[in-house]
Amino acid sequence: MEPMFSPPLHRQRHQFVIDFVKRNKSKKVVDLGCGECSLLRKLKFHREVELLVGVDIDGAKVKKRMHDLVPISTDYLQPTYDQLCIELYQGSVTQSDSRLRGFDLVTSIELIEHLTLPDVEYFSEVVFGYMTPVAVIVSTPNSEFNPLLPGLKGFRHTDHKFEWTRAEFQSWALKVSLKYGYEVEFTGVGEAPTGHDERVGFCSQIGVFHRLMGRDGCNILFAGDAIDVFSYTLLYSINYPSLHDNNILRRVLVTEVLYWAENLRRRWIEEKTGERDDCYTQCQAEGGDQCPGSSEQDMEMQEKQTAHGAEMNHLMEHRGRALLEYQAGEGDEEFWTKGKGKQESSTLQRSVSVPLAVLWTSCPKVGALSGSLSNLRRLLMDGPEVKLSQDGSALLVNLQEQGTYSSVSFKCVTFDL
Numbered sequence: 001m002e003p004m005f006s007p008p009l010h011r012q013r014h015q016f017v018i019d020f021v022k023r024n025k026s027k028k029v030v031d032l033g034c035g036e037c038s039l040l041r042k043l044k045f046h047r048e049v050e051l052l053v054g055v056d057i058d059g060a061k062v063k064k065r066m067h068d069l070v071p072i073s074t075d076y077l078q079p080t081y082d083q084l085c086i087e088l089y090q091g092s093v094t095q096s097d098s099r100l101r102g103f104d105l106v107t108s109i110e111l112i113e114h115l116t117l118p119d120v121e122y123f124s125e126v127v128f129g130y131m132t133p134v135a136v137i138v139s140t141p142n143s144e145f146n147p148l149l150p151g152l153k154g155f156r157h158t159d160h161k162f163e164w165t166r167a168e169f170q171s172w173a174l175k176v177s178l179k180y181g182y183e184v185e186f187t188g189v190g191e192a193p194t195g196h197d198e199r200v201g202f203c204s205q206i207g208v209f210h211r212l213m214g215r216d217g218c219n220i221l222f223a224g225d226a227i228d229v230f231s232y233t234l235l236y237s238i239n240y241p242s243l244h245d246n247n248i249l250r251r252v253l254v255t256e257v258l259y260w261a262e263n264l265r266r267r268w269i270e271e272k273t274g275e276r277d278d279c280y281t282q283c284q285a286e287g288g289d290q291c292p293g294s295s296e297q298d299m300e301m302q303e304k305q306t307a308h309g310a311e312m313n314h315l316m317e318h319r320g321r322a323l324l325e326y327q328a329g330e331g332d333e334e335f336w337t338k339g340k341g342k343q344e345s346s347t348l349q350r351s352v353s354v355p356l357a358v359l360w361t362s363c364p365k366v367g368a369l370s371g372s373l374s375n376l377r378r379l380l381m382d383g384p385e386v387k388l389s390q391d392g393s394a395l396l397v398n399l400q401e402q403g404t405y406s407s408v409s410f411k412c413v414t415f416d417l
């Protein structure tokens with residue numbers, strides 16, 4: 001038999017919620033009667049959502065698929081500034097729990113018909129009277145559509161306690177709205193197939209409730225109500241990696257900086273062995289046009305200096321000085337730093353000194369992640385992964401293969417990252 005709805009009805013119901021979340025930019029969403037978390041799995045991909053909570057009376061059902069909600073490897077490898085926390089609870093919608101207050105959206109998809117009528121009253125009190133979200137979406141079967149469902153006798157599911165006509169659903173919804181300060185619009189998903197009586201309405205009827213006080217009413221409602229009630233059992237909680245977390249920001253920044261550092265080290269070695277790499281400029285001349293401050297890259301850098309303010313100017317001047325000092329020095333070693341390790345007495349620990357200002361202006365990702373040069377310095381100083389010069393203005397990139405290139409002579413190198 002051909003499926004009656006395409007896409008299937010459960011998908012249409014979930015899509016209805018997703019469209020609402022996108023339109024209203026709901027940040028905190030709780031799905032009541034979340035079952036095996038299929039709606040939550042879809043909602044987690046919507047960047048507007050920051051807190052996603054699922055509640056179901058059947059803990060085993062929730063646990064069955066809850067691990068599908070864990071972050072995937074790209075969430076760790078390429079974290080963004082988006083934030084997402086997911087929490088799953090075992091509990092009944094007839095009981096209140098203070099962790100579920102202050103939400104933008106509460107969804108109850110095909111849940112209420114599984115409650116007895118007295119429990120529907122508790123549900124109304126908990127959701128509209130206690131949780132007081134900005135919006136509520138309730139879906140439930142429309143019994144007027146049932147004659148169109150082939151072979152159906154009685155209710156659509158053996159666990160259903162009732163199935164309402166549109167008038168019954170609307171009567172409950174209007175009563176609740178009036179009592180708790182909401183307005184409601186009625187719609188649905190699953191239209192009658194062509195050739196059938198369309199007057200029966202949608203297969204799943206939906207009420208969309210909006211709190212009359214809007215978003216700002218929330219805090220007023222909470223004032224003076226300080227008693228915390230924890231009646232649900234937390235089954236699962238996960239914080240997705242986000243660049244708002246300083247540790248994660250540092251990790252990504254350091255990875256990026258190390259990547260560039262390795263590039264530089266490689267290029268330096270290529271340069272020394274005579275393999276020209278056009279990605280950076282080697283200046284052979286002593287003074288003259290080719291020296292720092294006059295190449296195209298340096299002119300571009302100077303333009304950037306203006307844009308990045310006084311601190312940048314200071315560091316760029318510093319960089320200029322470092323390069324000029326090198327020019328005036330006796331050889332390549334001037335541009336390298338002496339190590340403090342075991343080898344100090346016999347050899348030089350050779351490093352390339354890369355001014356952080358160069359990294360910051362030339363690597364867009366490093367610039368974007370750190371925000372400012374002083375932030376970049378602070379973040380890099382916070383951990384042992386990278387080595388900075390004594391004054392913290394430059395990254396020291398170790399040239400492991402010491403002494404190999406001593407016969408190559410050049411005066412200064414400007415890195416173009």
Ligand SMILES: C[S@@+](CC[C@H](N)C(=O)[O-])C[C@H]1O[C@@H](n2cnc3c(N)ncnc32)[C@H](O)[C@@H]1O
Nearest residue numbers: 033034035056057058091092093109110111114
């Ligand atoms: C028909 S399923 C709907 C699942 C899901 N909302 C969906 O759209 O696919 C109804 C769910 O409500 C849950 N449920 C029934 N009574 C409940 C109660 N008092 N509190 C919380 N969840 C309840 C059931 O365990 C079941 O997972």
Ligand SMILES: [Mg+2]
Nearest residue numbers: 110111113157
């Ligand atoms: Mg049902």
